[in-house]
Amino acid sequence: MGLTRVPGLLFGGDYNPEQWPEEVWAEDVALMVEAGVNMATVAVFSWSRLEPRRGEYDFGWLDRVLDLLHANGIAADLATATATPPPWLVREHPEVMPVTADGVRLEFGSRQGYCPSSPVFKEHVVRLATTMAERYKDHPALALWHIGNEYADHTLECFCPESAAHFRRWLARRYDGVEGLNAAWGTSCWGQHYTDLAQVEPPRTAPGPVNPAQVLDWRRFCSDALLELFEAEKAVLRAVTPGVKVTTNFMSILHGLDYWKWAAAEDLVSDDAYPDPADPASHVAVALSYDLMRSLKRQPWLLLESAPSAVSWREVNAPKPPGMMRLHSLQALAHGSDGVMFFQWRQAKYGPEKFHSALLPHGGTETRVWKETLALGADLGRLAEVAGAHSPAEVALVLDWDSWWGLEAPESMPSNRLKLKELLLAWYAPLHARGIAVDLAPPGRDLSEYKLVIAPNLYMAGPELTAYEGELVVGPFSGVVDESDRVRDGGAPGPLRDLLGVSVEEWWPLPDGTAQETSLGTARTWAEWVRPEGATPLAHYRGGDLDGLPAVTRKGRATYLSCLLDDVTPVLDDVLTRAGVTGVEVPAGVEAVRRGGYLFLLNHTNEAVRVALPYPGTDLLTQTGMHGEVELAARDAIVLKEIR
Incomplete structure (x- = not known):
């Protein structure tokens, strides 16, 4: 079985139908079918729409979206919608919002606003995940569960009293009493000796440098605290839908979370990757992160978010020039992804990400990006046999x-x-x-x-x-x-x-x-x-x-x-x-990656180059036989299947 029950390579993106009138949905799905989309990520930030008031649910709109997707052969990466709490929860329980190291409680109005240690937040998260699982456990569109979203992107840590108590419980499990902690932290330095774990607090802002051993344990704790939240939802989904895989989207090589631990808790690894089109070397750094994703569970993974063109959060958001969306997508496949998903399907009209690119841009189907979307869908269809392939590294x-x-x-x-x-x-x-x-x-x-x-x-x-x-x-x-x-x-x-x-x-x-x-x-x-x-x-x-x-x-x-x-x-x-390790000799700026019986040759330069093929084969993208030396156009690629 592949990453999900969907055969071949996955293609699609985040779909936010709640941002659009319902009459637009049919057009969306028709265009998805035209582009070859076979999976859509839905409901990531929908808690406030699904539960507009405590205990009152409105699932009708999501039912209709999932029915529409399934009727058109499109599977759902269904989020539990817990990435951002709704306003009513924050107003009833302001203590769920995170507190900074300086003691400032953050306000509602963005996303991912929660204290990872809040029992109130956890209770409501588990309740919503349970309700979602029970409602959609038998829905034929459901192919993958998506918990949270980009954990630790905005909220890695919280310094409130509840977090402090959670930290002390974590320390009690790690150390044999307060003396074990004193020995580990070296508290005889600077007069920090504790006589009771109740005296320990998070490393909040202090007059001078904070004990580095305390900060180290805090980093470990923060990663584990968020993982506890993830696992609480996973336990519900596993109990109700044992046959549906569970993931959450990683953020490449992220300092805040120990992805070795996190990957062990997932059924499949997924990643969000946004290399900067303005950086000519960005393809190298993102290749490193892709290799991490493949290595975390030593199996194929899924690129769950990427940008068709420009993002919305850099100081200068350069667009991807023609061909780069395809090239970056093929690079992810080369490094072990079994699909290419994007943020997002239809470009938003409002909000912080209204200028973030989408597979279907503001300008509609007459745009360059839409035409590249169609072409990419066709390419992924030609490469379906690559799904599941894996090569050992030396x-x-x-x-x-x-x-x-x-x-x-x-x-x-x-x-x-x-x-x-x-x-x-x-x-x-x-x-x-x-x-x-x-x-x-x-x-x-x-x-x-x-x-x-x-x-x-x-x-x-x-x-x-x-x-x-x-x-x-x-x-x-x-x-x-x-x-x-x-x-x-x-x-x-x-x-x-x-x-x-x-x-x-x-x-x-x-x-x-x-x-x-x-x-x-x-x-x-x-x-x-x-x-x-x-x-x-x-x-x-x-x-x-x-x-x-x-x-x-x-x-x-x-x-x-x-x-x-x-x-x-x-x-x-x-x-x-x-x-005794050898590679593939290619010109500068050309990336050569073996995946199973396929050799990906990716030209990241703006000029055509000549590449000597190591063996004769068939280019799956063009279905033409190739041997000897070939020309590889700027930002073009070859996926060579060896002739045996």
Whole structure:
């Protein structure tokens, strides 16, 4: 079975019929059929329309929408409508609204306004989800349940008394009493010793820097608190509709939520992705996030939101030029998505997203975007056989949310210039340029299937990587602290010390505008004073206070970089050769991705290029045979099925 009961690739988008007169609905669905749409996401922000007053429901309009969709062969990704509470709930219970770290309770008037720990909000959420599940459990349009929407987009945390009590309950489960917490948080520093858990509060605004261990646990708690909300709804849906899969839409590589934990709670992973058309390198960063989505459950996933053209929330909302909607859609498929969904179907007339593009624009069916919508639907029909295909990767990047939260603590670090997404991209970009498939993995996963594992940073590294027997690369500032943010005995790299054969004597963060040369290139952000303990230097620092000291070392199968090089290519080329990993040779700006028996070649440049095919095959998009060297037009693509 695929992602849902709908065969082939999913195509459609968010449909908000409540924003339009009912006489428009028939036109909408007729145009969906014309475009090849087979799924619509409905009711995401509809709570106030479905339950206009406490306990009084109006499902008639949604019944008619679902009936209309089903009658035209269109399935529903049906939301439980709990993404935003209705005004009556907020006015009856103002305590459901979130409170900032400064003690300000936020007001109603946007979306996602709720305290994740509010028992009142949770009670009403579960009640609505139960009512929705009971009403639509047998509706033939129902193909997927959609809980919430973009968790942690607007509301990641709340600092109200209810959240504080929830935090204390979470801490009580994590630690063996108050003394366990004192030991973990190091409260003997700055006179913070607690004698009762009741004295603990969230890390609200304080006179000076807040205990980083407390902030770390708060980050963990906030992710878990929102996950509890999700799981409360999922339990209802699972009980009433056990055969219908459940998802919630992720937001690519999001700092606030531990997606390894969240994905384990989902039936399928879905993502919202909005690469910036004005950024010529945005396709690389979004490819990294797509590879994360595929890696979270190690199976196909679903692009649940993307933009046909411009978005509405950047300072400058550049449109996608002709061909880019198609190209970006094919890129998602290449990286494992079993469909392409958009926000939204019909462009809104009012509200904060009225200038956000849609498959059906303000200008109607005579527009460029609508014509591209029709063409994309036809392309997805030709690619239906790609659904479910999967290719194993030989390279893995290690991503650990605890390390990320600790690394980017707001205060007390040697440098606040170390950003985990940038560290990941520094390695991912040259792998991507070589057409080498990459998985992402948590440090505790069995990594034995990979020939090469790269950990750009593991600030909070444990001993997990020591069991890996393949080619390993570890980046700087790794193995520094334990799971409670306490510095490791003996210093970095802590439990990786014997594996890497080095010890770090001193951090050497580089001030803005300065650089440290090495024999393999330039570092501008970070360096370290390293002492070899069995490792062989592969590169040395040149000039400055670190002159002559090791910059890159190797012991056995493990390479350690003590600095952030502008270009990691020399190190990467070496370890790829050692690991026996090869990619697909393509011109700059062309992306090559294998998915099962299909090779996607995507030209992200504005010029035509010549590409040498690695084998003869059939382009599924044009149904033509190809071999040798072919021309790939600007923003065009080939999906090559190998001839066997």
